[in-house]
Amino acid sequence: MNNWRNNEEWWVSSFNYKNEVIEQFDINSNIEIHDATLRDGEQTPGIVFSRKEKVEIAKRLSEIGVHRIEAGMPAVSIEDRKAIEDIKKENLKSKIFGFVRAKDEDIIMCKECGVDGVIIEVPVSKPKLEMQFKWDIERVLNDSIHAIKTAKEMGLYTVYFPYDTTRADEQDLESLLAGIMKETPPDSIGLVDTMGSALPAAIGYMTRFLKEKTHLPVEIHTHNDFGLALANSLQALLSGASVVHSCVNGMGERTGNCALEEVMVVLRLLLGIENNMDIKKMVELSEYIEEITGYKMSLNKPIVGKGNFTRESGIGADALLNTPLAMFAMNPKILGREPKLVLGKKSGMTSIGVKLQEFQIDLNEEAKKALLTDVKNAGMERKRLITDEEFLGFVKKYK
Numbered sequence: 001m002n003n004w005r006n007n008e009e010w011w012v013s014s015f016n017y018k019n020e021v022i023e024q025f026d027i028n029s030n031i032e033i034h035d036a037t038l039r040d041g042e043q044t045p046g047i048v049f050s051r052k053e054k055v056e057i058a059k060r061l062s063e064i065g066v067h068r069i070e071a072g073m074p075a076v077s078i079e080d081r082k083a084i085e086d087i088k089k090e091n092l093k094s095k096i097f098g099f100v101r102a103k104d105e106d107i108i109m110c111k112e113c114g115v116d117g118v119i120i121e122v123p124v125s126k127p128k129l130e131m132q133f134k135w136d137i138e139r140v141l142n143d144s145i146h147a148i149k150t151a152k153e154m155g156l157y158t159v160y161f162p163y164d165t166t167r168a169d170e171q172d173l174e175s176l177l178a179g180i181m182k183e184t185p186p187d188s189i190g191l192v193d194t195m196g197s198a199l200p201a202a203i204g205y206m207t208r209f210l211k212e213k214t215h216l217p218v219e220i221h222t223h224n225d226f227g228l229a230l231a232n233s234l235q236a237l238l239s240g241a242s243v244v245h246s247c248v249n250g251m252g253e254r255t256g257n258c259a260l261e262e263v264m265v266v267l268r269l270l271l272g273i274e275n276n277m278d279i280k281k282m283v284e285l286s287e288y289i290e291e292i293t294g295y296k297m298s299l300n301k302p303i304v305g306k307g308n309f310t311r312e313s314g315i316g317a318d319a320l321l322n323t324p325l326a327m328f329a330m331n332p333k334i335l336g337r338e339p340k341l342v343l344g345k346k347s348g349m350t351s352i353g354v355k356l357q358e359f360q361i362d363l364n365e366e367a368k369k370a371l372l373t374d375v376k377n378a379g380m381e382r383k384r385l386i387t388d389e390e391f392l393g394f395v396k397k398y399k
Helices: 051-064 078-089 104-113 126-133 137-153 170-183 200-214 229-238 260-270 279-293 317-322 349-358 365-382 388-398
Strands: 032-035 068-072 095-101 117-123 157-163 188-193 218-222 243-246
Touching (some): 032 260, 051 279, 078 104, 095 104, 095 137, 095 157, 104 117, 104 137, 137 170, 170 200, 188 229, 200 218, 218 229, 243 260, 260 279, 365 388
Parallel strands (some): 032 068, 032 243, 095 117, 157 188, 188 218, 218 243
16 A cells, blocks of 8 residues: 555545554455445435436446446336346346345345345344334344345345444344354345444444454445545445445435445545556446436535536646646546636636636736736626636737
8 A cells, every 4th residue: 555646647645655554454455346326326316217227327337347236126116127137137247236125025036137146134223123113123133034044045145234233232233143143144244324323433343343243244335414424434444344335426315325436536546456447437427327317416526526626716727737736636637537727706817827828819917917807806796707708708808
């Protein structure tokens, strides 16, 4: 882990790679990404993917290099089952998983769809058990044992997914884990921050707790209710988790899930973990999903926001285009983008000079100062940026 600078592509903090920092980590050598856009992402209110769109998204996820694709929950509808079958027939490089309740019929449907593995969900938190389902932990244990056995007997890779894990009673959780490990261990276990309500330190503790109690690979699944989805996923990976769940554009219920694009870039640029994942294709997929769903991202959304490399401030305007790493931690070119200088209230003389150079226009210093005044006044009066057409209109006064 010594990849804090990569020529002209990125320049992140070298302190990330100090021995005193790295020695705190327990990172797996082979971290996998499990993308749940087709299931959890579609649970974004008002979002529906057609069968054809699901296949296209799955193909693109595989091309990007995502290790596992959660293709959906076959119990939802016949259309969902057929979409999963279609995706499996594509023979993608990614493993295909289905999402199931701890019920035989769900698992059988997944098997019939031809998936490689299943995510078996059971409620485990106190609020869920006491206020929603009215179950005790023994009911959860018995259902879990039966479902895991069924899935394993069918030859499916089995991820045990006790959801809302971070709001579980610790004794209940320990009892549940002891029971399933004694009777029928799954292949891996999920740490599920369903309500996004855990601190990173708590996620680190729980990752180590699950590993100690089960000796199984831990998978981290986070939501963003407190803005901690990425931080919590990262903390789990630093604490020994080996699989991270995500959704494109951070889609999902309420405030969404951990964003695939953020995970990809953090693994490569901040942790220095080399992989074959295609970041530019990730941006293309992000834009495709935005187009087909109408689910618009904010302009400043990390990684894929269209305004991330746009600068209005006059300070550093020349460096923006010539030496972008002076202004950003990553060169926008690694995302297939270009830095952009815009004009408005916060522009300066350097901004004017760069913009004039862009249009191959020469003005004397007095005219540039007057032009800057026009731009700043217009920006304040109109409370927005100044378009190129408006800028060229101001220029005409001084040519």
